[in-house]
Amino acid sequence: MNRFLLALLLLASGGNAPAAYAPWPKEAIDSFSRIPVLSEGRIKPLQIVAYYTLLELNGRTSLKTRIGGETAKLSASEWLMDAVFRPELSKDYPIFLVDDTAAVGSIGIDRAGKKKRDRFTYNELLPGRSQLANLAAGYAQKKSREEKLTALEEQILILGSKVNDYEMLVSSFSAAQPSRLINTAMLPPDMTTLAAKMNLSEFLGIAPKLPVEGIEAMMGQDRSQMSEDQRSVLTAMMLVYFFHKTGTALTLFPPADDARKEWISMGELIGNAIGKEKTERSWELERLGLVEKVAQSTSDPAAFASSMEALRSKIQEDANTRKEASQIGTEIKLYNGKYLDNAKVWFIAAFVFVVLIWLGPMSTPGKVFTMLAIWCGVLGFGSLVTGMMLRSQIRGWAPITNLYETFLFISAATFVFGLVFERSNQQRIALSAGIFVPMVCLILSGQFLLISPEDTLPPLVAVLRSNFWLTTHVITVTLGYAAGLLAAVTASIWIIARFFRVAEDRRDVYRDMTKMTYGIILFSLLFSLVGTVLGGIWANYSWGRFWGWDPKENGALMIVLWTLVILHARLGGYIRDIGLHAMAVLQGVIISFSWFGVNAMGVGLHSYGFIAGIWKALGIAWAIMAVILTMAAGLKFREPQSPARSEAANLPRTRGATAI
């Protein structure tokens, strides 16, 4: 069909064409984003809940969708606002990312036109909803019996969990807008009819006291023995019960009782209200009323924005009274400032200049590109450190408390190390490595979130709640990782350059590179050794033993041992330049295993760092390193060295006292 005919058809359909996307007022988005909420053990802005939920469902932190023939790009907060306050519209957003669409086929949904890995809307999945729930429940049971699931079963289980999480999140506000239920098929027709015209505040204003247990007892009675009025009351009470049970995903309201730590969800609010005498419900009704005002003003932008702000202010005020939620603004600043994303962009830009440097390192353009690379790196470093400081401020703990934060810290540390070594070496090698490693680490940090789409600022487990040990052991041992990785990269550059005969006549450059790599290895040893022993001492204070052969401990030990192997083999003259660099690359393999591999094993005491699905990424990294090691072997075969020719001959030798 040509475009003209299509346009005519669209004109003819007239009023049926879907309207373009109507964005929410900026003030409303801002207020909604800043609403404090207690989630996963800590108080955070609602924007963060939206961010990680969308990441979990959709594999992205924003959403692109076609509405009314136009493409709308929605932030996580806007998506959640749509999901909650415009469920009919948002049910057509393609937010459910399915890695293998066969999972969707197995619940009877047509997959025509979809790729193997694709996204589905809620409405597309709705016809198979009950089958999905049944299958997912069965597979969850199977998993709980420690039986292995097939890849397809795993996908169905994940999809079931995603749909369930979505429904629960959207239902968090349903009590304030009963007419906007996410899935009316969940309720019998009489309840759906009642929900369409019900105002819960009004109902709770007149309804008699009936605790939740009382409603449950009522629900167990024989309806056929009830009068019409009794049945109406029962239907209304069942609706209250429904909202009580389904509105639990978001705990929005700080309780008046200071002794109580848990906040109150909309569901609990409703349950509490109906369990009290109607004269004693003012606290609950005030808060329910504020949410209802928001829900009722969705078609009036100004009223919507002001009612949203009123809701936010009330929750923040309640939280302030309890001396809670003081870091909401800081966290919004962290996410909206995009410090970590910006750092990634700056380091990518710096790396582009690094590539350009190598077209002529010592030429005038090369010097300009060097300055540009350094400045981009400095800006990236500044942005990264700002982000890390904000994260530290939000939690009140040292900057490394989990695996995600090691990416950030190692990025910052390798850049600094790179600059320090570049200053003494000035061959652009340390600079290149010091920009390459942070760039890769920051890209990987984004990939890590896709593998593990969870809040990166979770509450600290009891054993980690010590700033002394976090700043001594964790930072020291991570600095050891950073230096070791930097050495692996400079060694890789050396091997690749030698293999491809780059500047073959510049033996002095290669000699300097060898010296530098050796220096970085020494640096790595100092931090790894001290950090590992400090970890043992911490373990001695926390768990009662210095060393327990736990996988994470062993990983750190392997780094120390291998560094010592390099140094002693070098001191004994068993390895020279090629051997030194090859062993430094192997050091990179060991560091990556210790950094991630042991966490993916799923055994040991360091359960706060467990991750799954990292083996593929590690496999790629190790394959690259294997290629580099093969090059080193080829180099050894091609260039059998005499000690006199070796650049490493200038390093400390075996006579008498030697460097450790």
Add this chain to the structure above:
Amino acid sequence: MAKSKTPELTLENLPEIGLRVLTSFGLAAAVLALLTLVTLMGTLNQIEEGLIDSTAKYFESAWIVDTVPIGNVTIPVFLPGGYLLLAILFFNILAGTILKIRRNWKAIGLYVSHIGILILIFSSFVTRHFAWEGNMALRPGMQSSEALHYRNWQLEILPIDEKGEANKALVIPYADLETIGWKGERTFTSEELPFEIRISHAARNATPIPVSAPMSAQSDGPVIEGFKLLPLPKEKEAERNSAGFYADFIPKSGGEKIPAILWAHLGGNFAQVKPFTFEVDGKKFAAQVVRERMPIPFTIKLDQFLFEKYAGVMTAKNYQSNITKLEDGTEEKIEVKMNEPFRHRGYTFFQASFGPPNAGPDDELYTVFTVWKNPSDHWPLFSLIVTFVGLLAHMGWKLAEHLRRSTRIA
């Protein structure tokens, strides 16, 4: 030590050659490389065999005799174990430090840092042979002056007096039981007992099973009162193993032997053990398999256990035991928290965990301390300080030398 030509391999030169090998960088590098490999293998092995068995097989052994499956191929492995490697490394460093490092002030940092590493290795040796680790579980108001081993079981024989009470126990320790094995047999005797005890079919993890159960066919142990002892695969978490064996109580007076199946009851922290009772020469006895006990020369009483979790999740934020130490008629109030253990007279109490599992909000919680008696408790800290000072001194000297050279060149 001045570097000289390697002597010829003759009988007279053997001590010198041996010393050269012992102090060589080559030996150090080889041992360190093997330690790296053994650490990697022992770490990966934990996925299949758990921590305790892997530690015993790879890190506490003199030799590793094992097979490693790679794809469909099984590769036999024969390597020196962690214990042997650390011992060689210790003597390599010791000899190297004494004989190889130049004797002048410039090398002082190297001396000091190597001494630090020697302290560390020696402390691991002391811990391996002389430390004892157990636990003590207490409910609020309860007191105790003994800790129980996490994994080791022992057989206790209790003579019962006329009042039906047992005032002392004769003990066969774990070390004597674990080596018997399923095919082995060993007889124990004591002047204080009118019978001998013959132990056979010992398994680290086992359970009694009625002969009517189909699985009983998997056991070739004898049938006693319709039951057999079924050996089970070892658990990955070693503390979940329940030791079991057959015991024959053979009267020295020549009467008929009394056969029994004895096994350990896991049953949680406060489980009551029901002993096997029998009579020999008109005297009553009880036999029970219980966790190895360590008496503590003072008493710990739990006054209060405090548990705080993060709101809305099950993650523990903090837990703490408020205890009273009772000793020689005096009382002392102490708080034991995560990262803040209580140390006294060589014993250390760590806040390890709490229970019961899946406790409701109104359930009374009990505390579990890990109790250590380790003569080398603080040695790693000394080692770290010594090593760090040594490294700092050496690197500081190197830096100063580098700067001096740079200034001279400038």
